[in-house]
Each structure stands twice: as structure tokens, then as C-alpha cells.
Amino acid sequence: MFNNTESFHIVLSRVYEHFFTKLVKDHATSRYFEGKDVQQVKEKQIKGIIRLHRLFTEKKEKQIRQELIRLGIKHENMDIDFSLFVETINYLELLFVKEIFKCKLTDLEKTFFESSKFFDVVRNYTAVGYIKEYVNREKVFLKEFIESNFRQKTIKIKDIIDRHILWKEKILEFLAEDTDTIDVELDPDKCDMGQWLEEVRHRNPEIVDRLIKLHRELHHIAENIISLKKEEKYVLLVNEYNYLVKTNLLFLSGLLAFLLSEEISELQRDPLTDLLTRRVLEDIYINVMELSLITGEPFGVAFLDIDNFKKINDTYGHDVGDMVLRTIAKILKKVLRKSDYLFRYGGEEFVVIVPATNERGFEKLLEKLRKKVEEEKIKIDGKTINVTVSIGGVVVKERYFVPLSDVINYADKLMYRAKKAGKNRVVIDTFSRNMEEVAT
Structure with missing residues (x-):
């Protein structure tokens, strides 16, 4: 008692x-x-x-x-x-x-x-x-993330991003300090970022609409954080803070994807197929890899090679070979999403990068690509040419950065495995740092 x-x-x-x-x-x-x-x-x-x-x-x-x-x-x-x-x-x-x-x-x-x-x-x-510790770490991470990803953007866009970061930093300071007052715009339609997103919405609706949704959610979370802090409900506040960090990372990553798509449209493309060239492959890969590390979502890289392409050139001539390349490029672009990336890697080789996918979804997409190419009938001088492709696909879901060369080499080996198995097929695998060498 x-x-x-x-x-x-x-x-x-x-x-x-x-x-x-x-x-x-x-x-x-x-x-x-x-x-x-x-x-x-x-x-x-x-x-x-x-x-x-x-x-x-x-x-x-x-x-x-x-x-x-x-x-x-x-x-x-x-x-x-x-x-x-x-x-x-x-x-x-x-x-x-x-x-x-x-x-x-x-x-x-x-x-x-x-x-x-x-x-x-x-x-x-x-x-x-x-x-308090979360906030201190987030401030450092936010600064490094912005400096490494946005420092080379245009002045106008950089200014808008800086204002968004200032908005986020005010919320972080509000959380870390003993105060009940905060001066931030809570209406997502009135802040600078919200107004800018509406201005650029027409450029890429698929990406920008998602950004607008995430941006609105950020403002909603900010309202909840202010309310919970004033009510001293700190246990709930931890969960809301973590939600804010995750949502803001998704938002900034999506913003990077949009700005990258804007830049890509201005970059040189392959004159024959109008596809992206190898010169931009590594930059795009790095951005997709960083997005994967931030969000935890895996992505896919595929290596495609036209079967018996040398025979087509030798039999029908290089003009017909060029026509085949253009036709396959159109087929691939039609099947892929706007958020996917398609490159002419060299000769009859293509590379595909598919953000935010898993093994099942990636294999299904590659099979669709293979089948669409197989079904296409290319007519030359009254004759029909049947073309097929062999594809090697790698799903990357690592916790640490993986160099592009490692992934491309592995995808290339898987493509050759598809060739040896009879061509016109897809072979995929998950990338692993401890993987054994693929038999060649």
C-alpha cells in the first residue's frame, strides 16, 4: 500500500x-x-x-x-x-x-x-x-541537398526554391525554439511556389499536378504542426514532423524531375531517332538514383539490342536499317511513360531507365516492349521485315549509390544471356553488390 x-x-x-x-x-x-x-x-x-x-x-x-x-x-x-x-x-x-x-x-x-x-x-x-535533434539534422541535410541539386538552376527558379526553403526553415525554427508564434503563409495558393506551379502547369501536367498535390499537403502538414506545437502534443508532433520531412523530400525530388525534364527538352537528341543520346545518360541516371535513395523506391535500367541487325543492313542496305531504327524508336516511345527515359546507346542498342518500379512491373513493361516490336511489320519494296529485340533488365534497389557503368554492364550481360537463350526475349534480375558474374 x-x-x-x-x-x-x-x-x-x-x-x-x-x-x-x-x-x-x-x-x-x-x-x-x-x-x-x-x-x-x-x-x-x-x-x-x-x-x-x-x-x-x-x-x-x-x-x-x-x-x-x-x-x-x-x-x-x-x-x-x-x-x-x-x-x-x-x-x-x-x-x-x-x-x-x-x-x-x-x-x-x-x-x-x-x-x-x-x-x-x-x-x-x-x-x-x-x-530538436531532427530539426538540426534536417537543416544540414536541406542545405546540402539544395546546394548539390539546385545551385545551377536559373535565377528565377532558384529564387522560388530559396523562398520555399525559407518557408520550411521557419517551420523548423518554430519547432526547435520555445515560441508559439510563426510567420509563414499557410495558404498554398498564395505562396510563391504555389503560384509558380500554376504558371508552369501546362508544360508537363503529369509531373506538375503531382507537385501541386504534394505542395498542398505540405501546407496542410504545416497547419497541423503549428496546432500540435501550441497544444504541446509533442508525441503526435514527432509523427507529423516525420511526415513533413518525407513529403518535402518527395516534393523536392519531383521538382528536380520536372526541372530535369525541362532541361532535357533543350538538349541535343539523336538526329536519326529523336531519342536522348549517351551524353545525357549519366546525368539522368544520377538523378534517378538519388531519387531512389531518398524515397526508397527501386528503379529499372534495361539494355535493348535489335536481333540480327547486321543481316538487315547487309540484305537491304543501310537506308532500310535506318528505317528499322526509327520505327523501333517510335514503338518504344509509344509504350513508355512520359516519366521514363529512352536513349539511343549506339548502333542498334537502346537503353531505358524506368523510375519507381519493381521487379514485376519492370518485367511486365519490358515484355510489352518486346512484344510490340515483334508484332510490328516493316514493309520494304513489297516485302515484310519482321524485327525482334533481346532485352536485359536490371532492377536497382540499393541503399547506397551504384555507378551507372556497373548497372549498364550487368544489363548488357543479361541481354546477351537473352541472345544465347534464343533471342527475342527478356531476362531481368535485381542488382546486388555481391552478385556473381553473369555467364557470358
Whole structure:
């Protein structure tokens, strides 16, 4: 029976013993205790939780807030995910509630309410520490991302991007500082970025409409963040902050894709097929690779080669060979999406880059390309030429940057595997850093 704070702390210590044992054994948390004196860590943590509860009962709100913010920062620097931290606190609270129900208390309801409020305070203000660390890291990442991707853009576009970044930075500062006031435009139709997106909408509706949707969502999240911060609902604020970061990354990546598509339209194309040339292949690949690393979505790279093309040239002449190349280029462009990239790699070889796809979707697309080429009847002087292609496809879903040369070489080997298997077929695989050499 609890008759004073000290007896309360005795029970809390007993509960923490059981709780700590689970932490040390649990797969998700055991790694944080490797190489440490477990007994010493346990004693330190028990003293810490009792100290926090004493500050809570003495109503030293400013001091407990500062202690918990430091605790949140410490846990985040240890790479302990906030959701994992909350899960462990929830479990500790559950153990404690079970224990107090075992006791015969005259004021059970009051004890339960006070303990519940204490654990809410722990979760809430620790979340502030996590947010502060998130914000500091996001500021650095945002600066590096902008400098590496947008520094060479035109002055007008760069100015609009800078204003958008300033808008985001004001929200980050609002989160990190002890203030309830913020001066940002919350109406997505009135801010500079929103107005610019409407101006350029006609240039590429497929990409810009998605950007407009993401931009509106960013403003909606900003409203939620301001509201949650003012209400001091910091646990919910962590989730909303993470949503803001993810949405903003998707938005900036989509913006990069749009600006890249604008630049590509001005670049030199292959005069015979009107396809992109090898000179822009690596730049486009790097952007698609970076987008994949940011979003976690895999992408595909395919190497296509016209079967028996030398025989076509030798039999019908190079003019007919050129006609075949132009015809196949048109077929491929018609099947691919506007967001996909098609290159004439050299001679009768083509390269396709397909952002945001998986193994099943990529294989289905490549099979469609192969079949459309096979079905095409090219008529020359009353004769019909049947043309086929062999395709090697690589799905890239790595966590680290993969050079274009590695992916192209692997796709090329898979294409030759398709040739050896009888031509007019698709062979795909997933790129792996530890993959064995493909038989040639």
C-alpha cells in the first residue's frame, strides 16, 4: 500500500528491475547494452526514473522538461528510434499499472491517474528532444541537398526554391525554439511556389499536378504542426514532423524531375531517332538514383539490342536499317511513360531507365516492349521485315549509390544471356553488390 512517495518509489524500482531485464534480452534493444556494465546501467536508470518522478511530484515543471529534453536528445544520438522509445515507455507503464492494481489502495483511482500523467509527461517532453535533434539534422541535410541539386538552376527558379526553403526553415525554427508564434503563409495558393506551379502547369501536367498535390499537403502538414506545437502534443508532433520531412523530400525530388525534364527538352537528341543520346545518360541516371535513395523506391535500367541487325543492313542496305531504327524508336516511345527515359546507346542498342518500379512491373513493361516490336511489320519494296529485340533488365534497389557503368554492364550481360537463350526475349534480375558474374 502506498502511503508516501518513498513507498511509491520502492514499487517503481521493483517494476523497473523486471522492465530492465526485458530490455537487455529483447532483440530490438539488447544491442544498446553491448560492452557495458549492465548492473551499473540499471542502477543509473532506476535513479534517473525516480529522480524524474520526484521532480514531477514536486511540480518542478521547468526542470523536468529540461531533463526529459536532454533524455530525448541522448536517445536520438544513440540512434534509438522514437517509436521504439515510446514502445518501451508504454511497456514500463503497463508493468507499473499491473503492480499498483495488485496493491490494496484506498486511493487507487488517484494513484492510477497520477502515474498515467507522469508517463505522459515523460513521453511528451522526451519527444521535444527528439524533435530538436531532427530539426538540426534536417537543416544540414536541406542545405546540402539544395546546394548539390539546385545551385545551377536559373535565377528565377532558384529564387522560388530559396523562398520555399525559407518557408520550411521557419517551420523548423518554430519547432526547435520555445515560441508559439510563426510567420509563414499557410495558404498554398498564395505562396510563391504555389503560384509558380500554376504558371508552369501546362508544360508537363503529369509531373506538375503531382507537385501541386504534394505542395498542398505540405501546407496542410504545416497547419497541423503549428496546432500540435501550441497544444504541446509533442508525441503526435514527432509523427507529423516525420511526415513533413518525407513529403518535402518527395516534393523536392519531383521538382528536380520536372526541372530535369525541362532541361532535357533543350538538349541535343539523336538526329536519326529523336531519342536522348549517351551524353545525357549519366546525368539522368544520377538523378534517378538519388531519387531512389531518398524515397526508397527501386528503379529499372534495361539494355535493348535489335536481333540480327547486321543481316538487315547487309540484305537491304543501310537506308532500310535506318528505317528499322526509327520505327523501333517510335514503338518504344509509344509504350513508355512520359516519366521514363529512352536513349539511343549506339548502333542498334537502346537503353531505358524506368523510375519507381519493381521487379514485376519492370518485367511486365519490358515484355510489352518486346512484344510490340515483334508484332510490328516493316514493309520494304513489297516485302515484310519482321524485327525482334533481346532485352536485359536490371532492377536497382540499393541503399547506397551504384555507378551507372556497373548497372549498364550487368544489363548488357543479361541481354546477351537473352541472345544465347534464343533471342527475342527478356531476362531481368535485381542488382546486388555481391552478385556473381553473369555467364557470358
